[in-house]
């Protein structure tokens with residue numbers, strides 16, 4: 454039975470923080486959370502990490518491909534990202550009708566008829582009602598071409614739902630949330646301030662509650678994953694907190710890979726052999742991104758600078774994923790960043806040895822990125838293959854990560870269910886792209902990573 458909490462004060466009292474969770478307490482909370490998914494003798498353990506904070510470590514040798522753990526989400530909710538279909542039930546994640554899909558109890562959350570009266574929706578429904586959401590449907594009536602009322606969801610209030618759900622977890626589950634790292638980032642406050650504007654009675658003056666909420670949102674932004682979920686053919690992205698998966702620290706070519714089953718189960722496997730005592734790592738970025746792109750992403754979204762071997766090698770294990778063409782007239786050499794420990798390096802040509810300032814090369818990289826991404830968004834697969842093979846080589850070296858990602862996009866589109874028929878020549882290009890990407894993953898030492906599995910098993 455879900456506990457019913459009726460006032461903000463009761464929620465806060467129920468959510469009292471335990472500031473200093475010891476490693477033993479954290480391990481116990483994780484065990485309780487794993488429940489029957491916890492192995493009797495796990496091949497992992499939690500320990501302080503030389504990389505950052507706590508980490509996950511191998512208790513014995515683990516072979517590549519071996520299962521490390523499976524974990525159910527502690528809490529999930531809608532990501533409500535740009536481009537998400539907001540008319541998706543917040544409980545069962547089914548696609549709802551296009552016009553009327555909001556909860557009949559006027560909490561303004563999109564929910565199906567069955568879930569509207571379910572135990573799972575009860576607390577959050579009452580909670581949103583108490584905050585008195587502003588009803589956008591009335592204001593946006595004129596947007597409907599027929600003048601009929603059309604339900605409208607504010608993505609900002611929808612995104613706060615995962616945080617609200619944290620307040621209704623059990624005491625031990627909330628102690629686990631409280632034991633997780635929360636980066637203190639001012640941008641996270643904006644998320645709450647903007648959400649507050651969607652309600653008439655958001656308790657903005659209730660400092661203890663707001664402090665709790667800021668911390669919960671900090672925990673979510675530091676640790677939550679975007680986990681794909683498919684229900685009746687409808688795909689949505691869930692914002693899911695998987696505490697054990699989240700405790701794994703980042704490495705740009707990690708020794709473990711994680712994937713999600715229907716948004717609610719995380720599965721972690723060894724990508725390479727991991728020796729007893731070794732830290733088990735995962736990646737917070739895309740594996741094919743260049744050093745600079747990963748560095749900027751980690752700095753801007755996770756607030757740290759990675760210092761792994763791959764980040765410290767400006768040839769990027771010989772993959773030259775950052776490389777651009779030399780800007781010197783007549784030279785078609787490859788230019789790569791010189792220094793590795795800065796996000797604004799000088800760039801040097803491997804042929805003529807000329808050095809270029811970062812600003813110039815960053816503009817060139819942006820041009821390549823925008824040109825290729827514009828094509829991806831607007832071109833058919835057939836035109837994309839022509840563009841990649843005939844036009845890209847004029848301005849972008851074949852090793853550049855943007856071009857590699859474009860090839861991955863072509864493979865992906867060609868193997869989608871319901872994709873059109875392709876000529877033998879087009880299929881041969883697809884196979885060549887596959888081989889190229891597998892060779893890059895091999896050079897990176899990525900082992901049995903998720904992308905390799907995807908390329909070999911699903912997008913052949």
Ligand SMILES: C[S@@+](CC[C@H](N)C(=O)[O-])C[C@H]1O[C@@H](n2cnc3c(N)ncnc32)[C@H](O)[C@@H]1O
Nearest residue numbers: 505506507634675676699700702703755757759
């Ligand atoms: C999801 S937490 C990882 C678990 C964290 N170590 C803990 O003790 O809870 C993500 C945070 O861990 C730290 N972190 C993870 N990988 C790192 C790395 N390779 N280098 C530096 N900091 C890292 C960063 O502060 C990052 O924002």
